[in-house]
Amino acid sequence: xERFFLxxxxxxxxxxxLCLYRVVFGPGIFNRLVGASVIGTKTLTILVxxxxxxxxxxxxxxxxxxxxxxxxxxxxxxxxxxxxxxxI
Amino acid sequence: xxxxxxxxxxxxxxxYLTGTVxxxxxxxxxxxxxxxxxxxxxxxxxxxxGLALYAGFSFTGVKILFIAxxxxxxxxxxxxxxxxxxxxxxxxxxxxxxxxxxxQETRKK
Numbered sequence: 001x002e003r004f005f006l007x008x009x010x011x012x013x014x015x016x017x018l019c020l021y022r023v024v025f026g027p028g029i030f031n032r033l034v035g036a037s038v039i040g041t042k043t044l045t046i047l048v049x050x051x052x053x054x055x056x057x058x059x060x061x062x063x064x065x066x067x068x069x070x071x072x073x074x075x076x077x078x079x080x081x082x083x084x085x086x087x088i
Numbered sequence: 089x090x091x092x093x094x095x096x097x098x099x100x101x102x103x104y105l106t107g108t109v110x111x112x113x114x115x116x117x118x119x120x121x122x123x124x125x126x127x128x129x130x131x132x133x134x135x136x137x138g139l140a141l142y143a144g145f146s147f148t149g150v151k152i153l154f155i156a157x158x159x160x161x162x163x164x165x166x167x168x169x170x171x172x173x174x175x176x177x178x179x180x181x182x183x184x185x186x187x188x189x190x191x192q193e194t195r196k197k
Contacts, residue, residue, distance in 0.1 A: 001090060001142075004094060004097075008097055008101055011101060012101070012104060015104055015105065015108045018108050018112060019108055019111060019112075021112060022111055022112065022120075028117070028179065030117050030170065030173070030174045030179060031117055031120065033170060034111065034117070034120055034121060034124060034170065035111065037124075037166060037170070038107065038108075038111060038124050038128055041128045041132055041159070041163065042104060042128075044132065044155070044159070045100070045104075045131075045132060045135045045136065048135075048136065048139050048152060048155075049139070052139065052142070052143075057143060057148050058147075058148055061148055061151045061152055061155070062151075064155055065151065065154070065155050065158075068155055068158055068159055068162070069158075071166075072162040072163075072165075072166055075166040075169070075170060076165070076166060076169050079166070079169040079170045079172075079173040080169070080173070082173050082177060083172065083173035083176050083177065085177075
């Protein structure tokens, strides 16, 4: 079962690199923001999978929870900031 | 129970793949949000449900389910806030004939 978890997390890491294209080359600030938000959501799943692989899920689930909170707050804050300021 | 967890993880990974392809291939910002906002939420929900089933009924499994419920509530909220910020700062939507929809002012403040 750990090998399956390892394969899934490597596949999700590949998806993260594909989304990184949109963060680096995306036209405008909002495309970059979408890419960063998607990468944060995928990282949350990868953290829980890493916890199962290492056998220390009781520690990694807290890290994943904090990551979910932080991703949400960062997206809301930056969206509000650029809504007031206007796109560059 | 492990077979159900494997099936749910495979379904979640499929939805992640769909969201990534949509993010890379769609023509403008709004359709990219349309692709990623829904499929990422569903992929996270299915993956974390499978992992919670694998963890069993314990404190850790309940915590993983709590993360799933939290993502299910917050990810559409973040998508909506981002989309409204982009629309208010006049990011042009993609149209078929290339003309801009900006003259029509579809949303009054």
